[in-house]
Structure formats: C-alpha cells, structure tokens
Amino acid sequence: MNSVFVYCEIEDGQVAEVSQELMTKGRSLANELKCKLEAIVIGHQLEGVEEQIFPYGVDTVHVADDKRLFPYSTLPHTSIIVKLFEEQKPQIALMGASSIGRDLGPRVSSALHSGLTADCTSLVIGDHLDKKQDKNYENLLYQIRPAFGGNIIATIINPDCRPQMATVREGVMKKQVLDPKYKGKVVKLDVAKYVSDADFAVEIIERHMEKSKVNMKGAPIVVAGGYGMGSKENFQLLYDLAEVLGGEVGASRAAVDAGYVEHERQIGQTGVTVRPKLYIACGISGQIQHRAGMEESAQIIAINTDPEAPINAVADYVITGDVAEIIPKMIKYYKKNTK
Amino acid sequence: MKAYKIIVLAKQVPDTRNVGKDAMKADGTINRAALPAIFNPEDLNALEQALRIKDRFPGSTVTILTMGPGRAAEIIREGMFRGADGGILLTDRAFAGSDTLATSYAISRALKKVKDFDIVIAGRQAIDGDTAQVGPQVAEKLGLPQVTYVEEIQKIENGKVEMKRRLERGVETVSCPVPLVLTVNGSAPDCRARNAKLIMKYKHAKTVTELQNSNEDYLHLYNDRPYLNIPEWTVNDIEVDHAELGLSGSPTKVKKVENVVLQAKEAKVITSADSDIDDLMRELIESHTIG
Ligand SMILES: Cc1cc2nc3c(=O)[nH]c(=O)nc-3n(C[C@H](O)[C@H](O)[C@H](O)COP(=O)(O)OP(=O)(O)OC[C@H]3O[C@@H](n4cnc5c(N)ncnc54)[C@H](O)[C@@H]3O)c2cc1C
Ligand SMILES: Cc1cc2nc3c(=O)[nH]c(=O)nc-3n(C[C@H](O)[C@H](O)[C@H](O)COP(=O)(O)OP(=O)(O)OC[C@H]3O[C@@H](n4cnc5c(N)ncnc54)[C@H](O)[C@@H]3O)c2cc1C
Incomplete structure (x- = not known):
C-alpha cells in the first residue's frame, strides 16, 4: 500500500509545531490504511533531524540537505517534492497551512495534477459511491474544511488523482509522540538530481523572522479580547486577568486589525485554534470565523454588553455588561476566594 | 524607461465578511441574496500594486482578467473606474464546477492567449473559496516563478522586481526576474478610490453579451470608442x-456541504453585580477550572 507523506517544515533547526501535529495525524491515518508513514525534510544542516521525527511514528524520512535549500523558497522545494512524489507515489500528502505550505502545496499539486484541499479542520478515511459511474471508492481521504467565510463546512474528496493533498493550520490537529524510541530509516536525497539552476531564480535579499513568544495553544486558560475592549490601553485589563489566573491573552481579528494587540494572538479561522480548560471572551461578538478557533474550549465565559451577541450561544456563562467594570471585579473576587 | 504590461487576476465574490443577522436565514442557512457580489478584497490590493507600477512607469498598462459568469464584467468596470486600462471576461458554461486546478488551467490558457505580459498580479486569497491556491497554480501552469504574500513592490530594475513579503512570523525581501506571478496580501495598501473622470469615461463599457441585452441608444459609440x-x-x-476544464478537470469534488447552524447551549446568565461575580469565581x- 502506498504511503502517507508529511512535509516537515524546519524553523531554527526545529521541526515546526504544525508538522509535528501532522505527523501525529499521519500516523493514525497510516494505521487505518495499513501503510507506512513517511516524511520529507528540506533545508540545510539537517544532521540528526530524524531524532525529532521518528518519535511520531515515521517509518522513513527523506532528507534533502543543501545550503541553497534554506531559507525556504518555492521552486527548489517544489522540484524536490514533485520528483520524490513521482517516484514514491504517496496516496496522501499533508502540509501545514502555513506561509510555506500554502505557497508550496498549490504549486506541487498543479505540477502533479493532484487535488489540494486547503485548510482542513478534519481528515478522516471513508468510502465513496460514485452513482453516475456506479463505482465504489474505498478508503478515500475525506477532507473537511470551512469555506464561504466559515459559514459552510464542505467535505472534499479526490477520487482519482494521487496524492490526495491537504493543508492544515497549526493548532488544528493534536500532537502526540507515539514512542520516543521509534526508529525508522533515513534516506538522503542527492539534491543535485532534484533541482536545477533555474529553480533559484528568486533571490532572498533580506529576512527578519521573529520567534513566537506567545504560547496560546498550551495555555490552560485563554483570556481573549475583541473590538469591544475599545482600546489598546483597555487590553491591559486582559493581561492583568490572564496573569492572576495563569493564562494567555488572545484576540479576535477585529482587535488585531484595530492595532490593540499583535497578530500572533489572533484566534479563529485565520489565526490559531485553542482548546483551553477555560476561555473568557471579552467584548467579542462571536462571528463564525472567531468561534472556529475556540468553540471546543471546555468552558466558555462570554462578557458582552449585548445580551444577543452570537458568542453567547456557545458560552457556558453569559455575563451581560461592560468589560471595563467586570474584569476588575473578576480579579478582585478571584483573589478574595483563593486567599 | 521601460513600460510594463500588467495583468491583474480578479474574482467577483459574495461578500462573506458581513454575514450578519439578515444574511443568515432562520434555519441557519446562508441567504445568498442578502450578500452583495463584490470585488474580492485582496484583488483590490493587487490592483493598487499594479496601478502604482503604472504611476512609476508611464506607458505601462493594467488589464483585469476575470473568470466568472456574465455579471463578473461589473468588476472589470470597477477596476477601470479606479485606473485599469481594460479587462477581459473569461466566461463559459464549460468552466462550471471548476476546482482551483481547473480554474488555474483556464486562466493560464487565457494568459497564453494574451501572451505579451510582464507581471501577473493576483490577490492572495478569495473570500468565498478561501484556498489561496489559484495564484501559485497559475504560475506553475505558465512555468513562471511565483512570489506570494507580497505587501509592497519596492522597485523594478534591470528586469527584476524587488518586493517585500509579509509572512506569519516575519518579513522577507526578495528579488525575482520578470515575467512572474505574484500574489498580494490584505496588509498591502488599500486600493485608490474611483476617479470621477474615469467613471464618466468608462461607465458605458460593456461586453458583447451585455450590449446585446441592453437597449443602448448609442451603438455607434462602441465603434468610435473601442475602449x-x-x-x-x-x-x-x-x-x-x-x-x-470544469468538473471533469477538477481532481477535488465536493462530496457534501453543511451549513453551519448555531445551536444555543444552556448558559448560566450572570449580571455584573458584585455578588454574581463573587459566586462565579467561587x-x-x-x-x-481555575486556581
Ligand atoms: C465549499 C467549497 C470548498 C472548496 N474547496 C476547494 C478546495 O479545497 N480545493 C480546491 O482546489 N478547490 C476548492 N473549491 C473550488 C474553488 O473555490 C474554486 O475553484 C474557485 O474558482 C477558486 O478558488 P478560490 O476561490 O479559493 O480562489 P483563491 O485561490 O483563494 O484565489 C486567489 C486569487 O486568484 C485569483 N482568482 C481566483 N479565482 C479567479 C477567477 N475566477 N478569475 C480571476 N482570478 C481569480 C484572484 O486574484 C484571487 O485573489 C471549493 C469550492 C467550494 C464551493
Ligand atoms: C475569511 C475570514 C477569516 C476571518 N478570520 C478570523 C479569525 O481568525 N478570527 C477572528 O476573530 N475573526 C476572523 N474574521 C473576522 C470575523 O468575521 C469578525 O469580523 C471578528 O471576529 C469580529 O471581531 P470582534 O468580535 O472583536 O468585533 P465586533 O464584531 O465588532 O464585536 C465587538 C463586540 O463587543 C461588544 N462590546 C462593545 N463594547 C463593549 C463593552 N464595553 N463591554 C463588553 N462588550 C462590548 C459588542 O456588543 C460586540 O458584540 C474573519 C473573517 C473572514 C471573512
């Protein structure tokens, strides 16, 4: 049976969070399909990178190591993957829906004439009966994704072309090490056979990457603010509450767009997905794109002046009122009750 | 100074950003009639980048290429009101049901027919399909390099375009030789407004089909003013x-579509009174859950 492949992104010598999540998902798909899980890593100075990859249950890791392959650029990475996939013929290929994956995935899928489903929120194996052709397809990948601004959820299949390719955002799948001692094999690719000089047409002149400082996905409590916080200064209330409760601060896109808070804190369809023990939504209306990133939280408190705010429909506790009044009270009574 | 031939890829989309109370029907499904058809927002950012090249390099031309139903000609006119020189509507029933691959195939074939272009500028992503795949796929089909997430075209010199890209965790400046395909991010500058003179000039611009369906009195105008x-x-x-093309050319098929219906949970309602907040925290x- 053909394999499931995961493209591993590398940041500062570390396999990206989203790739770890996809390997976890890839392993469970491979188990169900009774096939191997393989990974491909492309970059420079990758000695030992397999140690970060095998624990997720990867059977074979293909490594393309060359100084021209870092930082990422579209054409050489595409050439390597396209040729490797032509040789290996995976049945499924997964990539992060990151700046890299969403640049690379479509180019690879176009070259291979395979389908690509963007931003999947769920991937499951299932059968499909094509009534017109009276043909039954077994073990297809159901690629489930929101579209239409998040107002519909579509199940996409790719019956005839391989690989079945999908991108998934960071934080959507859960990551879990299968076995820290799992051992697979390493295949080093002869890079010169995969890339040509023409692949280096785009030159990177300058690059400034920031390490992510916030760890919202790991936070047990997320205190999120929306446009209803009213100002950057008022966001301080959220940092105060998050600090006493031991949580992180998140935000809606409207709050990010208004400049109240940095982009990496955005929660939702085009931000991160969080599943904390407690989510406190402050001055957030709860549009579908926002809810997509938080509605699996174990408990949700919504604080909003509007008793009809859509966020209330997913909340366990609805507090109708002004954030500026309520948040200080929450801090006060939390302190009082934990003394 | 060199002049550039620029093609802007633009899509007419339902305005999915403002799916408010009236846009959702009582059963939770989308009331498409309540969603106006608009110029895809990031395609307006793309248009602005194109117009800036035209400002800097006089003699450059900006042409809008859109694939869609007949009414998509509306966005070509909209683009002309803002400074584009013209547009092409690619329309045929054979394109119905296209996924991104079949869409890019059709668009790339239209670009092959245009032949003479230096820079193709697309938006990063359309707000209905939400895939961000068409730009890179058009580039691949034409065998051209691609630069995605462009926020600013900084300069064009010696046949190379230098631009700033906005990525998840930072920024990158890259240089790429023409011809190329680039996709523009929503964080790029907004598109300039419509220009009153251009509205006067182009308000009667029409496709053949539109002309046939109208009772235009001034048919001779269309001979005298080819634009x-x-x-x-x-x-x-x-x-x-x-x-x-279309369904048969699309590897991906939509198996099922569900509308997102919001079901209310049983929530505990609390006031801002001190005693209520005290009880909640306890x-x-x-x-x-906390503590
Ligand atoms: C519910 C649903 C889910 C879908 N999911 C997928 C999927 O996962 N994979 C897939 O391959 N297809 C999918 N499709 C099909 C896809 O939406 C269409 O192929 C669509 O024509 C192009 O994709 P997009 O809207 O995502 O555009 P994007 O790729 O997001 O558009 C990027 C840019 O390309 C240019 N562009 C796009 N379309 C046109 C056009 N018609 N004319 C001119 N320029 C254009 C614009 O500059 C635009 O900003 C889905 C469709 C539906 C209804
Ligand atoms: C393709 C696409 C992707 C998107 N992705 C995301 C995403 O990832 N994340 C995201 O969040 N959004 C996303 N959005 C945007 C989303 O549709 C909404 O516009 C956004 O979530 C609204 O943010 P908000 O709730 O903060 O602002 P608003 O909708 O303006 O709501 C503000 C709320 O604050 C309340 N309020 C006002 N004053 C007070 C006060 N003093 N005290 C208490 N309450 C008060 C108001 O009653 C209101 O409910 C996306 C949109 C699109 C089209």
Missing part, C-alpha cells in the same frame, strides 16, 4: 483541452 468594448472570451477563444475555583 468601451470589454472582450469576452469563451472556450472557443482559448486553446484548451476540454477534459481539463464556582470556577471549586470545579478546579
């Missing part, structure tokens, strides 16, 4: 393999 004719191309005008501490 009022918006070219309309069907599959017969481009060289294509029919098997690559309850959360007791249930070990």
